[in-house]
Amino acid sequence: MKTLTKIAGIEFSSCILNASGPNDTTFEELAAIAESMSSAIMMKSCTIEPRQGNDKPRYVRLPLGSIQSMGLPNLGYKEYVRFASELKKYNKPIIASVAGLCTADYIQMVKEFQKSEVDLIEVNLSCPNLEGKPQAAYDFQQTENILSKVFELGEKPIGLKLPPYYDLAQYQQMAELIIRYNVSFITCINSIGNTLIIDPETETPVIKAKSGFGGLCGDYIKPIALANVRYFYELLKDKVSIFGVGGVKSGTDVFEFLLAGADAVQIGTAFEKEGVGSFQRINEELLEIMRRKGYSSVQEVKGKLKYL
Numbered sequence: 001m002k003t004l005t006k007i008a009g010i011e012f013s014s015c016i017l018n019a020s021g022p023n024d025t026t027f028e029e030l031a032a033i034a035e036s037m038s039s040a041i042m043m044k045s046c047t048i049e050p051r052q053g054n055d056k057p058r059y060v061r062l063p064l065g066s067i068q069s070m071g072l073p074n075l076g077y078k079e080y081v082r083f084a085s086e087l088k089k090y091n092k093p094i095i096a097s098v099a100g101l102c103t104a105d106y107i108q109m110v111k112e113f114q115k116s117e118v119d120l121i122e123v124n125l126s127c128p129n130l131e132g133k134p135q136a137a138y139d140f141q142q143t144e145n146i147l148s149k150v151f152e153l154g155e156k157p158i159g160l161k162l163p164p165y166y167d168l169a170q171y172q173q174m175a176e177l178i179i180r181y182n183v184s185f186i187t188c189i190n191s192i193g194n195t196l197i198i199d200p201e202t203e204t205p206v207i208k209a210k211s212g213f214g215g216l217c218g219d220y221i222k223p224i225a226l227a228n229v230r231y232f233y234e235l236l237k238d239k240v241s242i243f244g245v246g247g248v249k250s251g252t253d254v255f256e257f258l259l260a261g262a263d264a265v266q267i268g269t270a271f272e273k274e275g276v277g278s279f280q281r282i283n284e285e286l287l288e289i290m291r292r293k294g295y296s297s298v299q300e301v302k303g304k305l306k307y308l
């Protein structure tokens with residue numbers, strides 16, 4: 001029994017990989033992911049120019065997850081184009097993630113990654129941590145403007161990293177765009193933006209940037225992530241592959257995301273805490289659940305949520 005899956009027609013040796021975010025910025029970190037049981041190498045969302053990111057503290061572990069306001073610290077997209085060539089030898093899908101500060105940035109980066117060794121390109125429309133920059137995917141006009149330009153730049157599959165949606169009308173609007181532009185995959189969800197954790201001892205927020213407003217991750221957000229995966233699965237069915245992200249830290253969590261309709265899951269907070277060993281542990285736990293329940297493939301579980 002295996003947990004093989006496919007995303008946009010590309011085979012992944014298991015349905016478990018790292019999320020864009022923790023420990024995937026430098027070449028050394030990406031090589032460690034490549035050598036681990038992560039089934040793909042997901043790279044940190046990059047920008048045109050290198051960025052230091054937001055002031056610290058900018059990542060804080062919490063009892064049930066984490067809050068972060070990293071501010072896209074990365075080495076600039078050219079480095080990730082170069083890393084992709086060097087990471088090719090690991091024979092795993094490589095996923096670039098691009099986070100433009102304007103539409104022209106998205107176009108330039110997608111164009112260059114189309115010519116690179118990456119296998120998939122994720123267009124991140126949902127970083128909540130940039131002062132004065134709203135999350136593009138909450139603005140359907142801006143999203144359409146970006147999509148209308150980046151889908152004509154090459155043949156590699158392009159996906160979208162989406163923020164959490166809450167209102168069913170928002171899902172429907174986004175699903176229409178996803179279908180219209182032939183989006184190959186979606187990543188649901190980015191952290192829940194603009195949340196506030198206060199330390200009662202210091203009487204301050206726990207992170208510094210944006211007056212302490214940051215992206216919430218981990219267990220806190222799993223029900224919202226599951227709902228986003230589920231509703232997009234219902235709207236898009238098998239036309240679009242789905243990565244589930246948000247609070248996956250056990251095989252049971254993966255199983256739930258598969259039932260909701262995910263093809264694969266990405267691990268962020270648990271990977272930051274536990275390191276590369278998390279991928280193997282979670283995969284073994286998933287296999288155990290599938291064995292116990294009599295499932296022999298991810299495809300048998302995918303989308304099979306039963307209703308009461």
Ligand code: SIN
Nearest residue numbers: 070071072127128129
């Ligand atoms: C960050 O670097 O601030 C996180 C990236 C994201 O939320 O997309």
